[in-house]
Amino acid sequence: MNPIIVESPKPLVLVGGGAGSAQDLQEIRHFSDTFVAADGGAELCLAAGIMPNATIGDLDSLSAETRARLPSERVHCIEEQNSTDFDKALRSIHAPLVIGVGFLGKRIDHQLAALNRLVARATMSIILLDGEDIVFHCPPALSLDLRAGARVSLFPMAPTQGRSTGLKWPIDGIGMAPAARVGTSNEATGPVSLAMDAPGMLVILPRALLSLAVRQLQRAAPWPAPEQ
Template identity: 50%
Template sequence: MTEALVQSKTGVTLLGGGDFAHADLDLALALAPLLVAADGGADGALAAGRMPGAVIGDFDSVSAAARAAIPLDRQHKVPEQDSTDFEKCLRLVEAPFLLGLGFAGLRLDHTLSVMTALASHPHQRCLILGPEDVIFLCPPRLTLPLEPGVRLSLFPMGPATGRSSGLRWPIDGLDFAPAGRIGTSNEATGPVDLQIDGPMLVLLPRAWLRPALGALLPAISLAG
């Protein structure tokens, strides 16, 4: 097993090289106070007035100016090219949960690779905060304290089945697959209980970040 480069007892904010609002970074850090930049995300962190606690990646996109500004002991170059910088962070950061920012809403191929990485690292509790949504891999059992009318989408990253209560369109008995049935634009009728077998992403409106995080980590007291 690969030894973690970053270990934290609190949540970790992962910052990618995509666009993000400074207010969103403030929001993420209020919940996950340790900032780890994925390669070029270091430039975005410094531009927002934040010094990352660590930088992880192959360093093909972080600027020379950022590398000069960040202490060397915080720079972790991982030169292999078989994984993305986001995957490197998922593999090498050990924390109760991760909040990802700057990983969605820019290049579609990068966004798709992030979704794939979420599915291939089920041991990590990682939520991606995008311009409109919060996205995370559904655990085998999840109860979300949603209100009636809240949009909830389910996107399979492989063959998956499940059971539900609290959805306008129940998923019981359905077979999901990326090239088959998917579950976009379902709707809560109240609190939602999901039992999922297989890799399934959950997408909620971003206003539901904190309740989603609380549902994934019921034993952790959230800051902020």
């Protein structure tokens, strides 16, 4: 296990090398003053005028020019190749909530790997965003103060089921799984509550609901660590 490199008592922004813009980072700066780059994500941080607190990864995507602009004590190389830079960064940080920019879009394999880590690191509260949407792993119980008509997509990354209120198509008693029933393009009829029986469900909302998701995930209890 990696030692913790960056710890924050408030939300932390994690920046990757996928689809993302300097404007994305400027728009979410009010959530956090702690920024960590996963490898080549440091380039996006610098483009936004932000010096990352740390750059973490195997550094194969970090250009020599960008690395030269980073203080050497803030660059942390983790050389093993059995995990992604996203996961290397996640296991090296500690914060009540992580907002990830630059982990969706561009390459599909990288995007799927990031979604896989949302579930694998179920004890952490993590929100990923792109230009249209946000996605996060549903905690055991979640309340969302949504307006009628808001899009709420539920996509299982593992077999799971749960209960809901406030959805046009309730999920109560429905077994959901990646190769079976999914919940794309559900719709809120008002405030929504979700209660899941097991980890594995991703929640996808419009990006305009980021502030709401940040508030509610900080209030929700995450999944407990698995018993050893």
